[in-house]
Amino acid sequence: MTTTITRRDVLAAGLLSAVPFGIARTADTSWGGYDQAIVIEGLGGPGSLTADSNTAWTPEHLSDVRASGLTCAHMTILPVGTTPTDAAFTAAVRGIAWVEREIDAHPDTFARIRTVADITAAKRAKRTGLIYGFQDGVAFETDLDRLTDLHYFGIRVIQPTYNRRNLLGDGCLEPANAGLSRTGFDAIERMNTLGILVDLSHCGRQTAADAIRTSKKPVAFTHTGCFALANHPRNRTDEELRAVSKTGGVSGLYIMPYLSGGRQPTAADVIRHLEHMINVAGEDHVSIGTDGTISPAVLDQAYKDAFARSVRDRRAAGIGAADENETGYLFAGDLNTPRRFETLSAMLAGRGHSTSRIEKVLGRNLMRVFADTWKS
Incomplete structure (x- = not known):
């Protein structure tokens, strides 16, 4: 038997059990301002865990995208982890080309995002824009001139490092915590000049601190959690959240077992971390990057097997994080819907958050950061 929890299936009981922010007024999963809001997925995209890589998105995937209400999504272009640079660059270019073909095949559903004006246009056209990003610098770590090519191909967000060390710096799982290399510092400067947002989500603490200090543009943790609430190397300390806010940047909350x-995780976990971020960094510096797929997970045996393989493969490759296990699924059961952003909006509204604040968290904050970091 398969179980897909849809928007109507979300149970009201328990949704508002996080640390109180205000008086809970409603457990409704709809929010009146959602369809008019700019809604940006800070990290995620179409597809599903059980779909083969670089195979056409299915009619169900496309339907979920259209139902989601997302204005745009920052999606990852692979690879991540230790990969020879030339092979990584080739794989990245081919990955971009594949998404470009999918956009061309479904112009009623998708739009290319290169500028903030493209986001506004996608909203007007009722399409979902796709923003290309890297979670690792392996495709250009030996040749920073490739950043110019990658920007031309549409890359607008880059993490210098993933969990492990590369030639740019240390990831969050490196015990040495050595920070950015000389090449890493040069890469930050190049990204600033080209108009690429510096994303520090998987970076080691010293790497992140070096980038925050060096960058002349706002930086981001597009998908992270709060270390003060859950001790994990992927989560960020209050000091780090404040430091990013001082650059004008944002910290985006993921929906992860971390x-x-x-x-x-549950929706209550998400709200608890989200409200902590707001309290620490301020409402102008918080966003959401689920680190998941737009389509809901179907928790059947195929999903469980694929997830278990992914955990084992990541562990074997040395990129698995602490607490990764074969049953710590990467979605919240009570947010397992294409409109999970709306459910979160309704929960925030029910807990006393203003319409203005909710709109900022949904997408206005990220849109401002894109405007400050991308070149028109």
Whole structure:
């Protein structure tokens, strides 16, 4: 038997059990301002865990995108982890080309995003824009001139490092915590000049601190959690959240087991971390990057097997993080819907957050950061 939790299936009981922010007024999963808002997925995209890489998105995937209400999504272009630079660059270019073909094949659903004006246009056209980003610098770590080519191909967000060390710096799982290399510092300067947002989500603490100090443009943690609430190397300390806000940047909350000690997270976990981010960094510096797929997970045996393989493969490659386990699924069961951003909006509204604040968290903050970092 398969279980897909849809928007109507979300249970009201327990949704508002996070640390109180205000008086809970509603457990409704709809929010009146959602369809008019700019809604940006800070990290995620079409597809599903069980779909083969670089195979056409299915009619169900496309339907979920159209139902989601997302204005745009920052999606990852692979690879991540230790990969020879030439092979990584080739794989990245081919990955971009594949997404470009999917956009061309479904112009009623998708739009290319290169500028902030493209985001506004996608909203007007009722399409979902796709923003290309890297979670690792392996495709250009030996040749920073490639950044110019990658920007031309549409890359607008880059993490210098993933969990491990590369030639740019240390990732968050490196015990040495050595920070940016000389090449890493040069890469930050190049990204600033080209108009590429510096994303520090998987970077080591010293790497992140070096980038925050060096960057002349706002930086971001597009998908992270709060270390003060869950001790995990992927989560960020209050000091780091404040430091990013001082650059004018944003910290985006993911929906991951790292919010909850390795168990599958719940909506209450998400709200608890989201409200902590707002309290620490300020409402102008918080966003959402789920680190998941737009389509809901179908928790059947195929999904469980694929997830278990992914955990084992990541562990074997040395890029698995602490608390990764074969049942710590990367979605919240009570947010397992294409319109999870709307459910979160309704929960925030029910807890006393203003319409203005909710709109900022949904997408206005990220849109401002894109405007400050991208070149028109």
